[in-house]
Amino acid sequence: MLARFTTQGHTEVRALNGLTVNIPARQFVAVMGASGSGKSTLLYIVAGLARPSSGEIQLFDQAIHTMSDDQLTQLRRTRIGLIFQSFNLLPTLSALENVALPLLINGARLSAARAKAKTLLALVGLSDRLAHRPDELSGGQQQRVAIARALINEAPLLLADEPTGNLDSHTGEEILQLLHALVADQQRTIVMVTHDLRAAGYADQVIELKDGQVVTG
Amino acid sequence: MRATLTLFLLTSLRHSARHKLRTLLTLLGIVAGVATFIFAPTLAASIARSVQESGEDLAGRADLEIRGPTEGFHPRALSIARTVPGVAVAVAAPLVQAVGVLPDRSEPLVVMGIDPKFDQAIRAYNLAQGRFLNRLGEVLLGQSYAAERGLHLNQRITVIAPTGSFDFKIVGLLAGSGVARLNNGDVLVMLYKDAQTLRGNINLATIALTLQPAQDPNAVIAQLRAALPASLTVDLAQAKRGALSDIQTMLNFVMGFASFMILSVGSTLVYNTMAVAVAQRRAEIGVLRALGVTQRRVRQMFVIEAGFFGLLGSLVGMLCGYALVQSAGQSLNLSVMFKAAPHGKIIAEVPAWLPCVALLAGVGLPMLAGYLPAPTWRPSSPSASPRLNRPPAILICARWMWRPFARKADVSSGTKATNKPPTRA
Numbered sequence: 001m002l003a004r005f006t007t008q009g010h011t012e013v014r015a016l017n018g019l020t021v022n023i024p025a026r027q028f029v030a031v032m033g034a035s036g037s038g039k040s041t042l043l044y045i046v047a048g049l050a051r052p053s054s055g056e057i058q059l060f061d062q063a064i065h066t067m068s069d070d071q072l073t074q075l076r077r078t079r080i081g082l083i084f085q086s087f088n089l090l091p092t093l094s095a096l097e098n099v100a101l102p103l104l105i106n107g108a109r110l111s112a113a114r115a116k117a118k119t120l121l122a123l124v125g126l127s128d129r130l131a132h133r134p135d136e137l138s139g140g141q142q143q144r145v146a147i148a149r150a151l152i153n154e155a156p157l158l159l160a161d162e163p164t165g166n167l168d169s170h171t172g173e174e175i176l177q178l179l180h181a182l183v184a185d186q187q188r189t190i191v192m193v194t195h196d197l198r199a200a201g202y203a204d205q206v207i208e209l210k211d212g213q214v215v216t217g
Numbered sequence: 218m219r220a221t222l223t224l225f226l227l228t229s230l231r232h233s234a235r236h237k238l239r240t241l242l243t244l245l246g247i248v249a250g251v252a253t254f255i256f257a258p259t260l261a262a263s264i265a266r267s268v269q270e271s272g273e274d275l276a277g278r279a280d281l282e283i284r285g286p287t288e289g290f291h292p293r294a295l296s297i298a299r300t301v302p303g304v305a306v307a308v309a310a311p312l313v314q315a316v317g318v319l320p321d322r323s324e325p326l327v328v329m330g331i332d333p334k335f336d337q338a339i340r341a342y343n344l345a346q347g348r349f350l351n352r353l354g355e356v357l358l359g360q361s362y363a364a365e366r367g368l369h370l371n372q373r374i375t376v377i378a379p380t381g382s383f384d385f386k387i388v389g390l391l392a393g394s395g396v397a398r399l400n401n402g403d404v405l406v407m408l409y410k411d412a413q414t415l416r417g418n419i420n421l422a423t424i425a426l427t428l429q430p431a432q433d434p435n436a437v438i439a440q441l442r443a444a445l446p447a448s449l450t451v452d453l454a455q456a457k458r459g460a461l462s463d464i465q466t467m468l469n470f471v472m473g474f475a476s477f478m479i480l481s482v483g484s485t486l487v488y489n490t491m492a493v494a495v496a497q498r499r500a501e502i503g504v505l506r507a508l509g510v511t512q513r514r515v516r517q518m519f520v521i522e523a524g525f526f527g528l529l530g531s532l533v534g535m536l537c538g539y540a541l542v543q544s545a546g547q548s549l550n551l552s553v554m555f556k557a558a559p560h561g562k563i564i565a566e567v568p569a570w571l572p573c574v575a576l577l578a579g580v581g582l583p584m585l586a587g588y589l590p591a592p593t594w595r596p597s598s599p600s601a602s603p604r605l606n607r608p609p610a611i612l613i614c615a616r617w618m619w620r621p622f623a624r625k626a627d628v629s630s631g632t633k634a635t636n637k638p639p640t641r642a
Contacts, residue, residue, distance in 0.1 A: 092228065
């Protein structure tokens, strides 16, 4: 039973309110809900970027709600890939460097990280954009770079926060197909937060939230 | 550590290279702060020392001093003073006035009119070359002044004064301490009568006296007051030095306070420029934290970056500080700042400990500024989650400043402010 309460001003915000969710491995799970339903909060708690006010989270057979900040960071570095709505690429780095960054953070050699980043950029169809910086790429291309970055550490769990939210419908379709292929071909687990019904159509399971509680799923 | 250095090279340096103006301003802040660290205390100490040395050079070893009205007083007072019991030496104190010397009239010399028979008992004259004054028409010249202008011993020079042009022969060159140090060596010493001719009257300005051993100064003062005209005042020369000392104490206090304020501003400048530079990369820190960079590594990265720019800025700042000190030493003149003091250029020397303190401040403060704020920006909640498309800081400030006015507008229009729960996707 997960709960997260925060206060903003004098108002208590119950982002998650007694919620129990089971996410099976190697599945594409969509979390849906209206604005303020708590879906992003759930995603950030799973990623270890936020802590629940009460409740337990079991991830990879570990109780991550008891982990220290450093342990959560280590978990994110090795086992979780994050994809954001606004891409969150570092603007000063090229596409290749952005993708290689998680490996470099992990202490890998630059040459090895670059080689793997090249392979992944080829996988997402950006072999010809290696040296381009984010501001020289379209929204769809930036999201592909972000996906490649999330894949480089071979994380079994990908968490995507509205990955198609800033993209046009055609590019959004391409990104969703790419994510779906990752589950089918590479046996990854993807949890995707979205309020787009069409996006949720690509998922194996849909969890719908309302006022911090599970409605369906 | 390799990962931290890679992050520093890949993100910090790249960020700095991309935001050239921001980097330049950060460096300028450190340069200005460190230059201030070097310049302000050096200037304060140099001015204080210069005032003290000038006072000592001019006052010499005199015990008492006779002063008169602004227009001076008759030389007969000197003869009277010499007859008073207990007085060992009485000399007309130097008649100080500025004149030019041909062919270079641009920089005025300080002329001292002295009595060669008695004056050496009171003031120090160190002759580097030649001999002391014997007769009218002879002068002693500061050695440095002579060297700068190619003047040499036994050469004749033309002195330009308010009363006309006069030829003199250089019979000695003064160097070292004492009178040669006055006005940074730009000094011309001649017989009192020659100086009176240059001045256009025979009046004396002051008389300096030394006492015989074991004499009570107050008793001699009383006798002098009784013997001299009432328009003349007799005081301890120490009183004059005391007044100079008071002025010096005040000057020390003012300069010390000014230095403290400037150093405080410099320190704040150094700290703030780095703290702002770190704050502007909050979004980047958020992304790095989300990708698995620990707080400790974020700290390390910013500390290395701050140390790098701190060292770079400090080295440039120290060079600028030394340049400012040299420039001040060459261009500042005490007469501009302190009219009661005799002429004397400031000899600016940076104390050995100051560059170390400046380097410590220039590197340490930015490192502190990099160390302190970095770990507080962790993406610990969705609201603090990393987003790069946040509005610019200036817009956030403007909104924050507008808030009270917006509330007033709501009240005056009858709109009741509601405390809606925030919406979040």
